Structure formats: structure tokens, C-alpha cells
Amino acid sequence: MMTDQIDTENRAIGAASPALFATLAPLGRRVSFPPDIPFQAAAARGKTYNGTIGQITDGAGSPLPLEPMAAAVAGLEPRDSDRFFLYSPVDGLPELRQRWREWQRRSVSPEAPSTLPLVTVGLTHGLSVVADLFGGVGRKLVVPAPFWGNYRQTFAVRTGAEILSAPAYLDGRYNCRVIPEALAGVAPGEPAVAIVNLPSNPGGYAVTDSERAELIAGLLEEADRRPLVVICDDAYAGLVYEPDVSVRSLFWDLSGAHEQLVPIKVDGATKELSFFGGRVGFITFPFDPESDVAQALESKVKCLTRSALGSPVAASQMIVLQALRDERIEERVEQVRRVLEKRYRTLRKALEEVAREAPELLRPLPFNAGCFALLELAESLDADAVRRHLLEDHDTGLVSIGSSHLRIAFCSVKRAALPELVQRVTRAAREMAVAAKG
Numbered sequence: 001m002m003t004d005q006i007d008t009e010n011r012a013i014g015a016a017s018p019a020l021f022a023t024l025a026p027l028g029r030r031v032s033f034p035p036d037i038p039f040q041a042a043a044a045r046g047k048t049y050n051g052t053i054g055q056i057t058d059g060a061g062s063p064l065p066l067e068p069m070a071a072a073v074a075g076l077e078p079r080d081s082d083r084f085f086l087y088s089p090v091d092g093l094p095e096l097r098q099r100w101r102e103w104q105r106r107s108v109s110p111e112a113p114s115t116l117p118l119v120t121v122g123l124t125h126g127l128s129v130v131a132d133l134f135g136g137v138g139r140k141l142v143v144p145a146p147f148w149g150n151y152r153q154t155f156a157v158r159t160g161a162e163i164l165s166a167p168a169y170l171d172g173r174y175n176c177r178v179i180p181e182a183l184a185g186v187a188p189g190e191p192a193v194a195i196v197n198l199p200s201n202p203g204g205y206a207v208t209d210s211e212r213a214e215l216i217a218g219l220l221e222e223a224d225r226r227p228l229v230v231i232c233d234d235a236y237a238g239l240v241y242e243p244d245v246s247v248r249s250l251f252w253d254l255s256g257a258h259e260q261l262v263p264i265k266v267d268g269a270t271k272e273l274s275f276f277g278g279r280v281g282f283i284t285f286p287f288d289p290e291s292d293v294a295q296a297l298e299s300k301v302k303c304l305t306r307s308a309l310g311s312p313v314a315a316s317q318m319i320v321l322q323a324l325r326d327e328r329i330e331e332r333v334e335q336v337r338r339v340l341e342k343r344y345r346t347l348r349k350a351l352e353e354v355a356r357e358a359p360e361l362l363r364p365l366p367f368n369a370g371c372f373a374l375l376e377l378a379e380s381l382d383a384d385a386v387r388r389h390l391l392e393d394h395d396t397g398l399v400s401i402g403s404s405h406l407r408i409a410f411c412s413v414k415r416a417a418l419p420e421l422v423q424r425v426t427r428a429a430r431e432m433a434v435a436a437k438g
């Protein structure tokens with residue numbers, strides 16, 4: 001029976017998008033949400049005698065919370081506090097999914113198809129589910145470099161995918177051809193997966209409007225050569241600071257743009273709603289929510305979530321839901337963005353001075369968005385050695401990326417402290433350069 005269900009779902013995916021089916025990993029083809037406890041409990045919802053699910057209730061669907069925990073959520077409506085204490089559905093709380101969909105679709109055309117987002121435990125879990133579906137041994141995964149190191153764990157270490165990369169920056173500019181360049185040696189027809197993370201970590205870069213058009217053109221050209229799944233890691237969605245950079249996710253531009261290209265959106269409340277500890281993320285596919293392909297993909301994601309986590313955390317979903325119900329949510333998110341924009345401008349100015357004064361030591365790579373700035377160090381310097389020197393002698397912590405880059409997370413430094421931080425980095429780099437010569 002499970003095999004019939006799996007076959008039906010795989011056929012629905014193949015019928016809607018042969019490219020997406022061609023890119024499904026062996027694990028992605030095997031998984032399907034089983035008709036066991038959550039499925040049967042959902043079927044029994046509302047029955048007078050419902051003995052399906054193993055959660056402790058008052059016998060009428062409400063929880064029996066411990067007093068101190070009930071006190072912690074005393075401000076919630078009784079129905080919401082019930083949802084706080086009981087299991088979430090495996091795909092997430094329905095109202096949260098609906099409201100996040102509306103949040104994602106602000107300023108997006110009503111015709112653009114997108115599924116009801118599936119809830120994950122932070123973006124990392126969302127990425128690992130997508131890796132299980134479309135990674136697997138030998139699958140080529142393209143990530144512009146330098147990249148967030150955890151992609152390696154999620155895709156290569158866990159599933160055996162092979163990371164291919166090309167430089168995200170060339171001659172001090174974003175390299176819009178990075179994905180076709182990285183795939184140049186891969187045989188035409190072989191399916192591949194690409195990650196586009198804009199605004200980026202560690203780069204702090206989002207494409208300008210003209211670069212966006214070039215980037216899309218390159219992806220469409222690549223899709224002429226092979227089935228291509230493009231994961232839009234929108235962790236830093238909304239955090240843009242320049243007028244020529246749009247907040248719009250590439251997901252919307254790529255959706256329906258080529259029959260061999262399927263974008264998948266991974267996003268969440270972590271940075272977008274400044275809720276890092278909440279671990280609420282989402283996976284969204286570019287299909288109508290009622291379509292067979294949407295249902296088939298949902299079944300696969302639910303199987304992966306259920307097998308690893310049971311279900312996503314209800315308590316933090318409830319907190320995100322409270323935020324999304326707030327009429328002033330956009331204004332509140334904008335307040336946080338403005339704080340970061342001020343830090344961004346201060347850091348930019350300080351780094352422009354360094355670039356003028358000590359170009360032989362440090363070169364800031366272009367940055368215009370998100371939470372970070374990247375510094376490229378002189379060839380004679382080792383990034384991790386400079387990082388340790390900063391820690392030991394300059395009371396300053398930064399992250400080294402590979403052997404030649406240092407990342408400044410301006411999102412976690414007071415605006416007034418940023419010029420001094422930059423002075424310290426410059427001093428440390430100069431000291432290391434002198435020591436290397438001597």
C-alpha cells in the first residue's frame with residue numbers, strides 16, 4: 001500500500017515537472033508520509049470519542065499543563081495556549097502556514113503559484129530536508145564561494161552530494177555567472193542543485209537590479225542544459241539597505257521561468273523576525289497549494305520531518321503566529337532593519353577609509369545587505385592567524401572564512417563600536433604583516 005502511495009506521488013511530481021523528478025535523490029524517491037498515528041489522528045479530529053493520539057489532555061482536547069508553564073503563557077487566548085502545549089501537526093500549525101504564505105507574498109503577483117509553506121525547525125532543518133530530497137551520493141551541488149560552511153555538512157557530509165564552487169566575486173564585483181561557471185565541466189543532461197543565498201552569509205551581499213537580470217539569465221541558460229533545482233536560501237530576506245537592491249526573493253523570478261528549472265524557497269523567522277532561538281523555518285515550492293505535485297512534495301517533507309523530529313515545536317510556532325497576527329508587524333520588522341542599516345552605513349564608511357589607507361592589507365568585498373561584511377586579506381596573511389591575534393591581543397572576535405577572509409557580523413556590534421573594531425582589525429593585520437616580513 002505504501003508502495004502504491006509512493007508511486008502515485010512520484011508520478012504526480014514527474015507529471016508536473018519531469019526536471020524536478022529527475023533531480024529527486026534515491027531517498028527523495030523513497031519517502032512518503034505514512035498513514036500512521038498523525039495521519040489517523042488527523043482523520044479522527046472532532047470525533048466525540050477520539051482515542052488516537054498519545055498526548056495527555058483533559059479528555060476534551062485541551063492540555064494539562066504544569067502550573068509554572070501555564071503561567072508563562074498566561075497572556076494567550078485559551079485556544080492559543082492549548083495549541084502551545086499540544087503537538088503541532090507534522091507540517092506545522094495551519095494558521096501559521098497560511099499567515100507566513102501571506103507574509104512571503106507581500107508585493108508578489110496573486111498569479112504566482114506557491115505552496116503552503118511547510119514548517120521546519122529553523123532554516124537548517126529546512127535545508128537538510130531539501131538535501132535529503134535532492135542531494136544524495138554524487139549529486140552536484142553548486143554554491144558560490146565563499147559560502148556558509150554548514151551547507152557542506154547538510155548536503156555533502158550528510159547525503160554524499162558533491163560540492164562544486166566558483167568565486168562569488170570577481171574583480172571586486174559580484175559574479176553573476178557563478179553558477180554556470182561552476183557547472184561548466186558537468187555533462188549536459190545531468191541534474192544539478194544550486195544554492196542562491198541573497199542577501200548572503202558570509203558576504204552580506206544582495207544583487208542589484210541589473211545583476212539580478214544577469215544572474216537569472218545565467219540560470220535559465222543552465223536550465224537549457226540540465227534539470228536544475230535552485231534553492232533560494234532567503235534567511236536574510238528583507239535586510240537590504242541600498243535603493244538599487246530589491247527585497248524580492250529570486251524564488252518569484254525563477255518560478256515558472258523555465259520548465260527545467262524548479263526553485264525552492266527556504267526561509268524563516270530566525271533573522272526575518274529576529275527570533276533566533278525560536279527555530280521556526282519554512283520550505284515552499286512553486287506550485288499551486290491544491291495541486292497533486294504540492295501534495296506529493298508535502299507528503300515527502302512530512303515523512304522526513306516525522307522520521308527525524310516527530311513534529312515541529314508548537315510553542316515557538318505560536319510565538320511567530322502572535323507576531324504575524326499583529327497589524328503592525330511590518331513596522332516592527334522595519335524598526336529592526338533600520339537599526340541594522342545605521343550600523344551598515346557606519347561600517348561602510350569605516351571600511352572605505354581602511355580601503356584608502358591600507359589597501360595592501362585589507363580589501364573589503366562589496367557588501368550592501370544582510371548582517372555581514374567580508375574582508376579579503378593580503379596574500380601574505382593567514383585569516384585564522386589574524387583572527388587569533390585579534391582575540392589574544394586586541395580583545396576582538398571575528399570569524400575567519402578559509403585562509404584569506406575575515407567576516408564582521410555587524411548585526412551583533414553596537415554602531416558606535418564599529419569604527420574602533422575596524423581600527424583594531426587594521427592594526428592586527430598590520431602587526432601580522434610586519435611579523436611575517438621580519
Ligand SMILES: Cc1ncc(COP(=O)(O)O)c(C=O)c1O
Nearest residue numbers: 122123124148197201233235270
Ligand atoms: C545563509 C544561512 N542559511 C541558513 C541559516 C540557518 O538558519 P537557522 O538558524 O534558522 O537554522 C543561516 C544561519 O546562520 C544562514 O546564515
